[in-house]
Amino acid sequence: MNVLRAALTCAVEEQLITQNCAAIVRLPNRREPRRKRHSWTVDEARQFLESARQADDVFYAAYVLVLVLGLRKGELLGLTWELVDLDAAELYVGEQVQRVGRQLLRRETKTEASEAPLPLPDLCVTALKLRRQLQDADRERTGDAWIDTGLVFTTRHGTPIEPRNFSRSFDRRITRAKVPTITVHGARKTCGSLLATLDVHPRVAMQILRHSKFAVTMEIYTEIPSAATRDALKKLGRWLGE
Numbered sequence: 169m170n171v172l173r174a175a176l177t178c179a180v181e182e183q184l185i186t187q188n189c190a191a192i193v194r195l196p197n198r199r200e201p202r203r204k205r206h207s208w209t210v211d212e213a214r215q216f217l218e219s220a221r222q223a224d225d226v227f228y229a230a231y232v233l234v235l236v237l238g239l240r241k242g243e244l245l246g247l248t249w250e251l252v253d254l255d256a257a258e259l260y261v262g263e264q265v266q267r268v269g270r271q272l273l274r275r276e277t278k279t280e281a282s283e284a285p286l287p288l289p290d291l292c293v294t295a296l297k298l299r300r301q302l303q304d305a306d307r308e309r310t311g312d313a314w315i316d317t318g319l320v321f322t323t324r325h326g327t328p329i330e331p332r333n334f335s336r337s338f339d340r341r342i343t344r345a346k347v348p349t350i351t352v353h354g355a356r357k358t359c360g361s362l363l364a365t366l367d368v369h370p371r372v373a374m375q376i377l378r379h380s381k382f383a384v385t386m387e388i389y390t391e392i393p394s395a396a397t398r399d400a401l402k403k404l405g406r407w408l409g410e
Contacts, residue, residue: 207357210365212347219345229299238359241352245329247320258285287372
């Protein structure tokens with residue numbers, strides 16, 4: 169096409185023809201558009217969590233809940249200790265934290281799904297126990313300046329986490345873990361695969377994933393990850409007690 173356009177241009181200059189029709193033709197871009205990643209493989213999720221745990225990332229437990237329970241960012245940052253029962257290994261989604269204009273608001277989450285408890289796999293229980301230890305240490309250091317909000321994830325002074333700051337921390341951890349860039353929302357899509365890898369019973373997974381049909385859950389369980397991946401993820405759930 170370029171050769172034809174050049175030839176016709178010369179013909180116009182020599183006044184052999186009056187118009188170069190090829191000059192107005194626009195060829196479509198044949199390059200394949202880059203496909204954005206929307207989720208991780210199980211191995212990438214494991215690599216991300218291992219990076220956070222080894223670095224003592226303050227949001228390690230938050231990352232676990234996003235990836236294993238599929239919690240939304242607002243639900244995660246609005247999670248309160250009174251709705252977490254580590255002995256029974258379950259939690260309720262009752263509030264969400266949202267940025268509205270200049271205000272950081274806590275709003276009640278009233279949905280059919282939020283009325284039912286979410287079972288906590290061992291990895292989540294371990295991560296939340298660690299989170300409680302870290303928060304207790306913050307409370308002790310802060311003393312009278314501590315603001316008791318009852319939230320699971322707080323700043324060092326007990327106040328709610330700014331959603332944008334959480335997203336920035338998530339992005340920085342992605343860079344350090346050297347895994348593909350995805351959003352916090354995209355990380356939720358890895359949830360089902362991780363539940364299968366952690367040997368969570370399909371019926372329990374169905375409850376966590378809020379699937380209405382058992383067959384939908386079982387489709388996820390047909391993908392069998394490597395034994396090494398299973399062992400690595402299970403170790404993350406045991407390390408606190410070692």
